[in-house]
Amino acid sequence: xxxxxxxxxxxxxxxxxxxxxxxxxxxxxxxxxxxxxxxxxxxxxxxxxxxxxxxxxxxxxxxxxxxxxxxxxxxxxxxxxxxxxxxxxxxxxxxxxxxxxxxxxxxxxxxxxxxxxxxxxxxxxxxxxxxxxxxxxxxxxxxxxxxxxxxxxxxxxxxxxxxxxxxxxxxxxxxxxxxxxxxxxxxxxxxxxxxxxxxxxxxxxxxxxxxxxxxxxxxxxxxxxxxxxxxxxxxxxxxxxxxxxxxxxxxxxxxxxxxxxxxxxxxxxxxxx
Numbered sequence: 001x002x003x004x005x006x007x008x009x010x011x012x013x014x015x016x017x018x019x020x021x022x023x024x025x026x027x028x029x030x031x032x033x034x035x036x037x038x039x040x041x042x043x044x045x046x047x048x049x050x051x052x053x054x055x056x057x058x059x060x061x062x063x064x065x066x067x068x069x070x071x072x073x074x075x076x077x078x079x080x081x082x083x084x085x086x087x088x089x090x091x092x093x094x095x096x097x098x099x100x101x102x103x104x105x106x107x108x109x110x111x112x113x114x115x116x117x118x119x120x121x122x123x124x125x126x127x128x129x130x131x132x133x134x135x136x137x138x139x140x141x142x143x144x145x146x147x148x149x150x151x152x153x154x155x156x157x158x159x160x161x162x163x164x165x166x167x168x169x170x171x172x173x174x175x176x177x178x179x180x181x182x183x184x185x186x187x188x189x190x191x192x193x194x195x196x197x198x199x200x201x202x203x204x205x206x207x208x209x210x211x212x213x214x215x216x217x218x219x220x221x222x223x224x225x226x227x228x229x230x231x232x233x234x235x236x237x238x239x240x241x242x243x244x245x246x247x248x249x250x251x252x253x254x255x256x257x258x259x260x261x262x263x264x265x266x267x268x269x270x271x272x273x
Contacts, residue, residue, distance in 0.1 A: 048150075110127075141166070166195060
């Protein structure tokens, strides 16, 4: 009993010494007003709120001059700062070099996303350029109206930008190509395939339950009678999404099914201006 009392006294002494030692004591929390910010301090970017503004050409800041006409401009803020998305398309023009005797044309699409941290300049985050070339038939290239999306699917404060557009060169009712391009920062994820042209049934009913993957369809299947119908509504593969957050692929699949039946709807053949 006496030994226990002595040990307790020693421990109490050690604790008292630690509390009075300035090397181990904790400073009290500050209660006064915060120190004023210095001239080098900058406010941290705000998290994405879900608000996206549409801009007209006259509202854009001075940026790289892109060819063609402005199709779409969006602005929003996430943890990286203020984001700006611009989409331009050129008017159809005669092809400079032709492979065939018929008159051929081309049309080009230019997309840029810029980001600006508080107090800094805009810098290019990513770029996309695509085209329909050497086309002697009816031609189209453009965003599917209403398909551009800004999301934060993985809830990390960094937004994803998704574009869906079609590329057309045809003299009949064969399907247009469709591309779904998603970016998170510089990372790019894509689905590429073909749209659905209505036949005897509404186009939405012709979309396959599983749109993936044309890479698994053999050439013999395509060469069979009506084998070309196997490409309708399907994309080639999902390889780009192997390292993406799981929510990205689920979202992309849903967007693909939503837009792929809209090949012949008004406003989706956007090659002419």
